[in-house]
Amino acid sequence: MATVQxxxxxxxxxxxxxxxxxxxxxxxxxxxxxxRAEDGxxxxxxxxxxxxxxxxxxxxxxxxxxxGTLTGLAQLVAEDLDCDWSRVxxxxxxxxxxxxxxxxxxxxxxxxxxxxxxxxxxxxEAGAAAxxxxxxxxxxxxxxxxxxxxxxxxxxxxxxxxxxLTYGAVAEAAAKLPVPRRVTLKPRERWTIAGQPLKxxxxxxxxxxxxxxxxxxxxxxxxxxxxxxxxxxxxxLVRFDAAKALAVKGVRQVVRIxxxxxxxxxxxxxxxxxxxDRLEITWDxxxxxxxxxxxxxxxxxxxLAAADANDGNSAGDAAGGLSGAAKRIEATYSYPYxxxxxxxxxxxTALFTGERCEVxxxxxxxxxxxxxxxxxxxLPAAKCEVHKLHLGGGFGRRLAQDYVTQAVLVAKQMPGxxxxxxxxxxxxxxxxxxxxxxQARLEGGLDANGRIAALSVRLAGHSILGxxxxxxxxxxxxxxxxxxxxxAVPNLKIDYAMRNSHLKPGFWRxxxxxxxxxxLECFIDELAxxxxxxxxxxxxxxxxxxxxxxxxxxxxxxxxGWGTPPAAGRHRGIAQVMTFGSYVAAVAELSVSDDGRRxxxxxxxxxxxxxxxxxxxQVERQVSGSFVYGLSALFLQACTVEKGRIVETNxxxxxxxxLAQMPEVETIVMPAGGNAPWGGVxxxxxxxxxxxxxxxxxxxxxxxxxxxPLSKAGVRLV
Amino acid sequence: xxxxxxxxxxxxxNGKVHDLDVAEDTPLLWALRDGAGLTGAKYGCGIGQxxxxxxxxxxxxxxxxxxxxxxxxxxxxxxxEGLGEKGRLHALQQAWIDHDVPQCGYCQTGMIMxxxxxxxxxxxxxxxxxxxxxxxxxxxxxxxxxRAAIHAAAKA
Numbered sequence: 001m002a003t004v005q006x007x008x009x010x011x012x013x014x015x016x017x018x019x020x021x022x023x024x025x026x027x028x029x030x031x032x033x034x035x036r037a038e039d040g041x042x043x044x045x046x047x048x049x050x051x052x053x054x055x056x057x058x059x060x061x062x063x064x065x066x067x068g069t070l071t072g073l074a075q076l077v078a079e080d081l082d083c084d085w086s087r088v089x090x091x092x093x094x095x096x097x098x099x100x101x102x103x104x105x106x107x108x109x110x111x112x113x114x115x116x117x118x119x120x121x122x123x124x125e126a127g128a129a130a131x132x133x134x135x136x137x138x139x140x141x142x143x144x145x146x147x148x149x150x151x152x153x154x155x156x157x158x159x160x161x162x163x164x165l166t167y168g169a170v171a172e173a174a175a176k177l178p179v180p181r182r183v184t185l186k187p188r189e190r191w192t193i194a195g196q197p198l199k200x201x202x203x204x205x206x207x208x209x210x211x212x213x214x215x216x217x218x219x220x221x222x223x224x225x226x227x228x229x230x231x232x233x234x235x236x237l238v239r240f241d242a243a244k245a246l247a248v249k250g251v252r253q254v255v256r257i258x259x260x261x262x263x264x265x266x267x268x269x270x271x272x273x274x275x276x277d278r279l280e281i282t283w284d285x286x287x288x289x290x291x292x293x294x295x296x297x298x299x300x301x302x303x304l305a306a307a308d309a310n311d312g313n314s315a316g317d318a319a320g321g322l323s324g325a326a327k328r329i330e331a332t333y334s335y336p337y338x339x340x341x342x343x344x345x346x347x348x349t350a351l352f353t354g355e356r357c358e359v360x361x362x363x364x365x366x367x368x369x370x371x372x373x374x375x376x377x378x379l380p381a382a383k384c385e386v387h388k389l390h391l392g393g394g395f396g397r398r399l400a401q402d403y404v405t406q407a408v409l410v411a412k413q414m415p416g417x418x419x420x421x422x423x424x425x426x427x428x429x430x431x432x433x434x435x436x437x438x439q440a441r442l443e444g445g446l447d448a449n450g451r452i453a454a455l456s457v458r459l460a461g462h463s464i465l466g467x468x469x470x471x472x473x474x475x476x477x478x479x480x481x482x483x484x485x486x487x488a489v490p491n492l493k494i495d496y497a498m499r500n501s502h503l504k505p506g507f508w509r510x511x512x513x514x515x516x517x518x519x520l521e522c523f524i525d526e527l528a529x530x531x532x533x534x535x536x537x538x539x540x541x542x543x544x545x546x547x548x549x550x551x552x553x554x555x556x557x558x559x560x561g562w563g564t565p566p567a568a569g570r571h572r573g574i575a576q577v578m579t580f581g582s583y584v585a586a587v588a589e590l591s592v593s594d595d596g597r598r599x600x601x602x603x604x605x606x607x608x609x610x611x612x613x614x615x616x617x618q619v620e621r622q623v624s625g626s627f628v629y630g631l632s633a634l635f636l637q638a639c640t641v642e643k644g645r646i647v648e649t650n651x652x653x654x655x656x657x658x659l660a661q662m663p664e665v666e667t668i669v670m671p672a673g674g675n676a677p678w679g680g681v682x683x684x685x686x687x688x689x690x691x692x693x694x695x696x697x698x699x700x701x702x703x704x705x706x707x708x709p710l711s712k713a714g715v716r717l718v
Numbered sequence: 719x720x721x722x723x724x725x726x727x728x729x730x731x732n733g734k735v736h737d738l739d740v741a742e743d744t745p746l747l748w749a750l751r752d753g754a755g756l757t758g759a760k761y762g763c764g765i766g767q768x769x770x771x772x773x774x775x776x777x778x779x780x781x782x783x784x785x786x787x788x789x790x791x792x793x794x795x796x797x798x799e800g801l802g803e804k805g806r807l808h809a810l811q812q813a814w815i816d817h818d819v820p821q822c823g824y825c826q827t828g829m830i831m832x833x834x835x836x837x838x839x840x841x842x843x844x845x846x847x848x849x850x851x852x853x854x855x856x857x858x859x860x861x862x863x864x865r866a867a868i869h870a871a872a873k874a
Contacts, residue, residue: 065822066820066821066822066823066858067821068821199815199818200818200820202820202823203814203815203818203819203820203823204815206820206823206826207798207807207811207814207815207819207820207823207826207827207830208758208798208799208802208807209756209757209758209759209797209799209827210758211823212757213760213824215757215760215761216751216757218755218757224752249741250741268740268748268751268752268753269748269751269752269761270740270741270743270744270745270748270752271741273764274741274743341857342822342824342857343760343762343768343770343822343824343825343855343856343857344760344762344822344824345761345762390823391822392760392822392823392824393822393824393857393858394822395857424764425762425763425764621818621821621860621863624859624861625821625858625859625860626859627859628856628857628858628859628861629857629858629859632857650763650764650765650767651762651763651765651767651768651855652763652765652767656855656857657859657861658852658853658854658855658861659848659849659852659853659854659856659861659864659865660849660850660852660853662859662861662862662865664862665862
């Protein structure tokens with residue numbers, strides 16, 4: 001068994017309070033002295049509360065936005081706790097309590113496919129520590145040595161005497177014990193809860209309407225606000241005439257939020273919406289009012305040949321290799337801005353009293369939301385609280401807390417009144433943190449044996465981090481780290497010229513792997529065809545020797561029947577990436593009609609190796625779900641700009657795949673295990689669907705589509 | 719003051735009569751959510767595109783964000799909160815749990831209501847029937863599980 005040293009700072013903050021039964025130096029907001037849950041149940045460790053009825057409450061710091069992290073984290077805690085899974089429930093840890101208790105629950109950020117993998121060490125230790133304390137309490141009660149006890153599913157047994165005690169019976173005593181400094185973790189081969197395809201914990205209320213999302217929050221005396229921000233980013237609100245808006249029944253007031261936005265506050269959504277439509281607003285559209293998609297595209301295209309580029313990955317002499325190549329091809333690809341468009345638009349509910357500020361909101365980072373509440377309210381964070389709610393989708397958008405700031409700024413103008421601040425879909429589309437637009441110019445040279453002798457990739461587009469040496473732009477193209485390039489190319493140059501527009505960029509599921517996987521994996525396909533080689537064989541020949549990358553490619557190809565001809569009229573394409581620490585490959589199978597204008601996706605076989613897996617059933621859902629998200633973008637979506645503003649205002653112009661367009665997705669979950677580092681799950685697979693489909697489209701039509709979305713070329717998914 | 723409607727007719731929601739004080743141009747969705755306090759039907763687009771607000775009106779699936787509440791007066795309105803009978807889950811809700819369908823879940827109540835209308839009309843739907851009837855948007859991409867759950871509920 002592996003024995004690990006617990007980080008004292010992490011666990012003993014809670015433990016110190018538990019050991020004495022006093023909250024030494026610790027006062028939880030809401031006057032909660034001592035280590036007890038709100039219902040009075042003993043908190044064995046900060047992560048584990050056990051009720052007298054044997055219910056095990058696992059505290060979760062990360063956010064649940066559909067990706068299954070809530071269940072996965074609970075599985076990890078429960079595994080080393082040795083409790084009864086059927087008694088496990090999960091609840092969010094409080095961001096304010098985390099601050100007050102020295103970040104006992106660690107990081108609340110839920111992005112970068114980190115939710116599980118970054119939490120693994122300490123949540124397992126948390127479960128093991130609680131188990132050890134429960135066993136010690138039982139040993140004391142029975143007057144035996146803890147080493148003489150066994151435990152299974154929350155029932156502790158003393159085999160020599162046959163006596164048993166339940167976790168619920170000893171939790172109170174266990175909670176008074178010090179948190180152990182060393183714990184023993186279960187080896188993988190003894191896992192019975194983690195690693196299993198268990199059902200999610202959060203499903204039942206989601207099928208009855210009982211689940212309360214941010215949009216559904218109701219508090220006594222609450223009012224509803226709708227936001228209108230300046231349609232052009234960089235512009236400002238000059239003035240507004242609220243007379244007609246205030247004449248709408250049920251409207252309370254119209255308030256300025258900040259330099260650029262206002263809110264109509266009313267008794268409900270509809271009066272607020274009616275009033276918003278009647279407001280007379282004067283905007284100063286500012287310096288970006290003339291920007292349009294064509295001017296943005298020109299800027300990116302200029303960047304493709306500009307001198308101000310920064311190297312991302314290079315080897316040998318790319319220019320020399322290209323000029324000396326036996327055969328040379330080149331291509332330019334482009335990828336648009338995209339909105340996250342989660343089903344639940346941005347929203348937050350805030351109550352400001354002068355002494356305290358509370359916020360109820362869906363957020364991908366409870367601590368950042370707390371910071372936003374403190375900053376906007378002008379109160380110290382210790383006087384603020386964030387009540388996290390499950391997200392109606394996140395996809396990266398709710399890493400930004402702009403909507404929390406707005407809600408608090410409005411609530412501050414109405415002390416004592418809870419304000420639920422909502423964005424309409426139109427506001428959500430206009431105020432995105434957009435997936436960056438990017439173009440790529442690729443040149444490749446083949447040697448006399450049809451191997452890649454040289455490759456150059458110039459990226460030009462928007463940096464999310466906002467600086468020219470942004471390392472994130474090289475996702476899937478990097479020499480090292482968890483987004484590696486993976487091909488053995490002797491002469492290589494991959495560089496980037498930053499070309500930012502006025503739009504605010506953001507992390508959109510998969511981030512830069514979305515376009516980089518298309519750029520690279522479609523161009524590799526172009527090179528394979530130029531070499532007259534099978535696209536799979538060509539890739540296997542050019543891989544850099546990483547066996548895990550080869551394994552996913554071969555697994556996906558084998559399951560898809562790559563070596564055998566597809567059914568009549570069907571065509572296949574293949575792609576692979578390594579990103580967020582995981583290896584992924586996919587084979588797409590499609591047919592086309594109407595001279596290539598109609599595409600039917602039949603099947604996508606995906607193989608993923610994220611190193612380790614906590615819940616294979618949820619991994620499968622993340623894979624097929626990521627394909628819907630990525631392929632919706634490939635076929636249907638772009639955020640275009642006219643007069644500085646986003647043209648697409650709703651799902652009528654920013655469409656999303658429907659059930660009828662869904663291919664059959666088969667997922668091979670093949671974690672390497674052992675000492676492999678933990679990779680991500682929510683994002684990596686999104687990268688392979690689009691290039692696999694584009695490569696299959698080429699196989700079907702002989703045409704390369706290099707401009708996303710495909711709707712621009714009149715190609716429709718049916 | 720404008721937008722002050724005539725007295726709002728009574729709405730029959732999940733078998734209960736509601737007397738709601740909302741303007742006469744109020745979409746059914748907001749009468750349900752802000753008036754009756756039934757938040758199971760969700761706002762997603764407000765233009766009838768996404769289906770998150772789907773409820774049954776006289777057994778038919780309607781996108782309640784583009785139907786006026788007054789036009790549903792005198793009709794039998796069923797929301798997700800009233801889909802099951804006598805505290806028991808509807809077969810679709812049970813199938814949704816059995817197949818672990820929801821991810822974020824925000825669209826799922828509308829999805830289930832659309833499926834309920836489908837099964838009412840077509841108790842044993844084919845894949846093509848499901849394709850045609852289930853046009854709601856799910857950004858998480860639960861479509862495979864939705865299809866499987868509808869087939870399972872149809873057999874239940």
